[in-house]
Amino acid sequence: MTVLKAENISILFGGLKAVSNFNLELKAGELVGLIGPNGAGKTTIFNILTGVYTPTSGSILLQGRNDSLQNVTKFQPYQITGLGMARTFQNIRLFKNLTVLDNVRIATHFNTKYTIFHSILRLPAFYKEEQRIKRRCKELLKIFDLEQKSDELAKNLSYGEQRKLEIVRALATNPHILLLDEPAAGMNPQETQDLMELIKFIKEKFNLTILLIEHDMNLVMGICQRIIVLDYGQVIAQGKPAEIAKNPRVIKAYLGKENENDA
Amino acid sequence: MNKDRKTNLISFLIILFGFILTTGLVAFRVIDEYTAQILTIGGINVIIALGLNLISGFTGQLALGHAGFMAVGAYTTAALIMKLNVPIFPAILAGGLVSAVFGLLIGLPALRLHGDYLAIVTLGFGEIIRVIMVNLSDITGGPAGLKGIPPFTTNFFWRPVLSFALVYIFLVLVIIILNNLINSSPGRAIISIREDEIAANAMGINVFYFKIFAFTLSAFIAGLGGGIYAPFFGYLNPNMFNFQKSVEFLIIVVLGGMGNITGTVLAGFGLTYLQEILRFLKDYRLVIYPLILVLMMLFQPAGLMGFFGNKGFSLTRFVREFNPKKIFRMKNPGKAGEK
Numbered sequence: 001m002t003v004l005k006a007e008n009i010s011i012l013f014g015g016l017k018a019v020s021n022f023n024l025e026l027k028a029g030e031l032v033g034l035i036g037p038n039g040a041g042k043t044t045i046f047n048i049l050t051g052v053y054t055p056t057s058g059s060i061l062l063q064g065r066n067d068s069l070q071n072v073t074k075f076q077p078y079q080i081t082g083l084g085m086a087r088t089f090q091n092i093r094l095f096k097n098l099t100v101l102d103n104v105r106i107a108t109h110f111n112t113k114y115t116i117f118h119s120i121l122r123l124p125a126f127y128k129e130e131q132r133i134k135r136r137c138k139e140l141l142k143i144f145d146l147e148q149k150s151d152e153l154a155k156n157l158s159y160g161e162q163r164k165l166e167i168v169r170a171l172a173t174n175p176h177i178l179l180l181d182e183p184a185a186g187m188n189p190q191e192t193q194d195l196m197e198l199i200k201f202i203k204e205k206f207n208l209t210i211l212l213i214e215h216d217m218n219l220v221m222g223i224c225q226r227i228i229v230l231d232y233g234q235v236i237a238q239g240k241p242a243e244i245a246k247n248p249r250v251i252k253a254y255l256g257k258e259n260e261n262d263a
Numbered sequence: 264m265n266k267d268r269k270t271n272l273i274s275f276l277i278i279l280f281g282f283i284l285t286t287g288l289v290a291f292r293v294i295d296e297y298t299a300q301i302l303t304i305g306g307i308n309v310i311i312a313l314g315l316n317l318i319s320g321f322t323g324q325l326a327l328g329h330a331g332f333m334a335v336g337a338y339t340t341a342a343l344i345m346k347l348n349v350p351i352f353p354a355i356l357a358g359g360l361v362s363a364v365f366g367l368l369i370g371l372p373a374l375r376l377h378g379d380y381l382a383i384v385t386l387g388f389g390e391i392i393r394v395i396m397v398n399l400s401d402i403t404g405g406p407a408g409l410k411g412i413p414p415f416t417t418n419f420f421w422r423p424v425l426s427f428a429l430v431y432i433f434l435v436l437v438i439i440i441l442n443n444l445i446n447s448s449p450g451r452a453i454i455s456i457r458e459d460e461i462a463a464n465a466m467g468i469n470v471f472y473f474k475i476f477a478f479t480l481s482a483f484i485a486g487l488g489g490g491i492y493a494p495f496f497g498y499l500n501p502n503m504f505n506f507q508k509s510v511e512f513l514i515i516v517v518l519g520g521m522g523n524i525t526g527t528v529l530a531g532f533g534l535t536y537l538q539e540i541l542r543f544l545k546d547y548r549l550v551i552y553p554l555i556l557v558l559m560m561l562f563q564p565a566g567l568m569g570f571f572g573n574k575g576f577s578l579t580r581f582v583r584e585f586n587p588k589k590i591f592r593m594k595n596p597g598k599a600g601e602k
Contacts, residue, residue: 050465081467089465095458098451105448106455110467112448116476119447120440126447127267133448173467 001028002061003209004085004177005069009048009058018044019233022058024211026177031203031210033220033241036230037253042213043090045230046181049211050087051077063176082110086175088166090182090213096155100146100165103154104137107172137172143205144168144198160191164198171206178202180212184219192216196223221245229253266583273582282431290424299423301539302532303495306430307488309531310437312515313524314484317441318381319513320522321450322477323457324374325382328389330508332482334396335362336489337499341412342402344494351415355433355490362486363479370478374471377460381478389509396501408500412493426495433491437484441524442577444480453477457522514552518559520566525575530567 004026011019019041026032034042047053049060054074061069064083072080086107095103112133118126141147144164149157154165163183170178183199184192196219203210214220220227221241229237229244231253237244244250289299315329336358343349343357365388373384396403403409415425444450453473455463464470493499515534519526534552541548563569 052461052465076469077461077464078467078469081465087465089462093459093462093465095455095462097458098454102451102454106451106463106468107466109448109452110469114448116444116447116449119449120443122267122271122443130447169466 001063002026002069003028003063004049004211005061006045006049007059007061009045009055009060011044011048011053012056017233019048019055022230022233022235024228026209026211028063028176028209029203029207031199031223031225032212033224033227034211034213034230035215035220035227040230041233042230043181044233046087046179046213049080050085050179051075051080078110081173081175084173084175085177085179086170086173087179088163088170088181088183090185092162092166094154094162094165094169096153098154099151100141100154100157101134101137101150103165103169104140104172105133107169108133108137108174111174140168140172143202159186163187163195167198167202171202176207177209177211180210180214182213182215184214184216187216189218192219195219199223270579270583274578277578277582278435282428282435285431286424286428289427296423299427301536303423303426303430305532305535306427306434307492307495308512308515308535309528310430310434310491311485311488312512312519312527312531313437313441314481314488315512316516316519316522316524316527317453317484318478318481320516320520320527321445321457322453322474324474324478325379326385326478326481327382327506327509327513328385328387328392329481329485329512330504330506331385331389331392332362332366332485333489333492333508334392334499334501334504335365336486337493337504338396338403338409338489339486340490341409341493341499344413345411346402351494355487355494358490358493359483359487362489363483366479366482367475369482370475374474374478386506386509389504389506393501393504396504403499403501406501408498410498412497412499414494414497430491430495433487437487438524438528445524449473449476454522511552514556518556518566520568523566523568523575526566526568 002025004024006022006024009019009022010017022045034045036042044053048055051072059071059073062072062080062083062085064070070083072083075083095106098106112129114123114125114129138147138150141150144167146161146165146168149161154162157165163186167180167183180199184195187195199210199212200223202208212224224241227238227241227244228235229247229250236249236253237247239247285294288294294302311329311333314332315326318324318326339361340354340358343354344351349357369384369388370381373381397406399405414422415429416422445454452463452468453476455466455468456470456473460470511534515530516527518534519528519530537551538548541551544551559566568575
């Protein structure tokens with residue numbers, strides 16, 4: 001079953017075509033990698049899919065809460081998150097001066113079942129819902145071994161923990177599609193190994209479809225079922241990891257073309 | 264659940280006790296009329312600064328026109344009382360509501376944009392309001408000002424008591440509303456906008472909606488402050504609500520600590536009092552404000568409450584964690600030492 005479909009999306013920044021005719025179809029439960037050299041347009045695609053940018057042309061269809069595909073091309077990021085597609089950021093964007101728990105609680109906001117009116121008057125519904133939110137957030141933090149740090153400020157966490165907290169925060173929005181933007185950036189091989197296990201684990205536990213951008217080839221080749229390679233805003237190859245590793249166009253894009261005179 | 268209700272009840276009783284005590288002290292002139300007046304002005308300043316703190320401190324959107332909202336509230340209340348004989352309480356509320364409508368109208372275009380556009384727009388708004396008030400002489404009395412706004416009561420004994428009591432009630436209400444709002448899911452959404460707008464949006468927060476909400480509520484509170492100010496002072500002049508006045512509120516907020524309710528209350532009363540006791544310095548007292556600000560930014564950039572780990576005082580937390588046994592045990596170090 002298709003959960004996310006991008007049809008012919010292109011985006012122009014002034015005269016620069018950052019992404020051209022990009023097509024993507026994500027099936028439920030897939031784990032797909034999006035790779036490419038620096039500046040290929042990977043993060044731009046994430047930003048288009050999550051509504052930060054509106055594509056110049058093309059359309060995005062997303063499976064909403066009611067199991068039918070719905071056109072979300074002109075949606076705001078918060079609406080897309082509301083439909084069940086959450087993301088993390090390449091450059092960590094936590095709420096640095098808030099506690100770990102608050103970071104996660106903020107992501108549950110649109111699922112909160114009380115209004116401003118309830119909170120100002122401190123009606124019973126407020127206390128009940130606050131307890132539920134706290135319990136749920138603590139559960140999530142426990143999965144990632146961050147529970148005992150829930151009262152610490154996010155900026156005081158280690159780099160690896162901050163990366164993890166980004167994933168927890170995205171999961172707190174209750175997504176069915178998760179977009180991870182370079183989750184292993186800046187991690188050492190051991191941490192990357194742990195992260196791979198973690199991604200596999202949450203994918204099963206939360207029934208997720210995952211699209212991830214990553215430069216770490218071990219991670220990409222290790223866990224992705226399908227890989228899409230991007231260069232200069234265009235898809236140059238896609239397929240299973242083993243095929244991608246042998247594809248001459250991919251090797252050329254990553255290693256550069258040999259000088260013709262030398263050949 | 265039951266414990267929460269108990270905490271709230273005890274907190275309410277403490278506030279009520281504080282109200283009866285301080286109002287009583289004013290009534291029996293233990294707090295003399297002069298001090299009571301300073302406290303009342305301080306209270307009004309705190310109310311408006313709290314409104315500003317909501318949008319600038321908690322939501323992170325700089326606003327430079329709160330004297331304008333105060334003016335809208337003050338003139339609306341005065342006009343309603345003088346022209347239409349509306350009773351004082353509804354007139355003050357109407358002052359707040361009209362100010363909120365202005366807030367909404369300004370916020371809708373200005374808050375669509377990221378960055379400091381709101382500061383520029385509110386700066387312009389404050390000046391526009393002032394100029395309109397100067398020229399709308401039928402309602403506002405023009406540049407000569409509006410005289411003879413009927414006070415809360417003409418009785419000389421009750422006058423300071425009533426003003427004080429009214430400001431106390433409104434101040435407590437505003438603090439409760441802000442505190443309850445901030446310490447809830449919508450409040451956390453508002454703070455997340457200050458922390459990182461893009462991330463907040465990606466986490467499902469309707470950033471534009473919450474900015475508008477915070478700004479409108481902020482304008483409402485400032486209008487409320489203005490509404491209380493009009494009958495208390497009895498005289499309004501457009502030049503009272505100039506840019507400098509807006510900056511005064513901002514100084515209170517910055518000095519108390521951006522996004523700290525306790526800090527704003529302390530800084531608001533403190534600065535108002537300071538302004539009065541420094542009257543002998545004449546115009547030089549205006550130098551004191553910036554001087555305090557510079558010193559504060561050098562030594563404690565987080566503001567007054569930075570000295571206390573930037574945590575505000577919370578009455579409910581105090582009540583919840585207040586344990587007489589603990590204090591008793593502390594007086595008997597032998598027993599406490601055993602464990």
